[in-house]
Amino acid sequence: DGGITQSPKYLFRKEGQNVTLSCEQNLNHDAMYWYRQDPGQGLRLIYYSQIVNDFQKGDIAEGYSVSREKKESFPLTVTSAQKNPTAFYLCASSIRAGISNQPQHFGDGTRLSIL
Amino acid sequence: SQQGEEDPQALSIQEGENATMNCSYKTSINNLQWYRQNSGRGLVHLILIRSNEREKHSGRLRVTLDTSKKSSSLLITASRAADTASYFCATDEGGSEKLVFGKGTKLTVNP
Numbered sequence: 001d002g003g004i005t006q007s008p009k010y011l012f013r014k015e016g017q018n019v020t021l022s023c024e025q026n027l028n029h030d031a032m033y034w035y036r037q038d039p040g041q042g043l044r045l046i047y048y049s050q051i052v053n054d055f056q057k058g059d060i061a062e063g064y065s066v067s068r069e070k071k072e073s074f075p076l077t078v079t080s081a082q083k084n085p086t087a088f089y090l091c092a093s094s095i096r097a098g099i100s101n102q103p104q105h106f107g108d109g110t111r112l113s114i115l
Numbered sequence: 116s117q118q119g120e121e122d123p124q125a126l127s128i129q130e131g132e133n134a135t136m137n138c139s140y141k142t143s144i145n146n147l148q149w150y151r152q153n154s155g156r157g158l159v160h161l162i163l164i165r166s167n168e169r170e171k172h173s174g175r176l177r178v179t180l181d182t183s184k185k186s187s188s189l190l191i192t193a194s195r196a197a198d199t200a201s202y203f204c205a206t207d208e209g210g211s212e213k214l215v216f217g218k219g220t221k222l223t224v225n226p
């Protein structure tokens with residue numbers, strides 16, 4: 001089955017620690033996205049990537065970093081500079097970049113909490 | 116930036132009733148999408164409507180778009196308990212490849 005796999009499902013971070021959230025897709029999609037969702041809120045875009053080795057900041061990139069070394073993978077690192085990291089993180093992909101009339105396919109999320 | 120705003124924030128109905136959710140947005144768009152999110156899960160794409168379309172159907176879903184009022188509505192007919200979820204609209208701001216999501220409507224369908 002094609003889809004997006006996020007791991008782990010739950011993650012705990014200690015003070016001063018960096019943590020990395022995994023996102024893998026086997027849909028052969030060019031574009032990938034990371035969103036943050038807080039309780040009762042919509043999704044806010046953290047970073048997105050249109051092609052391998054390229055990515056752009058979204059609306060709330062501070063305290064986060066990403067890489068796109070492979071088409072299938074788009075890991076998100078939550079750094080110690082992100083002072084309020086507790087949230088539900090969602091990864092998504094779409095077929096091609098630069099075109100707005102496409103659905104995005106989502107993984108089932110990682111819930112990050114502070115210890 | 117929050118482009119779409121759904122209304123109401125929460126809606127509770129009985130099985131078999133229709134559910135209507137509204138979305139308003141601020142800037143011009145090329146298309147608008149509706150997504151569904153079950154509790155603790157990712158979003159699932161439901162339907163996309165282009166700015167030159169006024170109405171679109173998919174099964175029990177009916178979406179309308181009024182670009183003059185910058186608003187859209189999602190109607191779920193003959194609702195089922197399994198329709199219980201949050202529903203989000205998402206728009207492209209002036210044709211950007213980025214989607215901007217609203218805060219969602221939480222729908223509860225009581226059996």
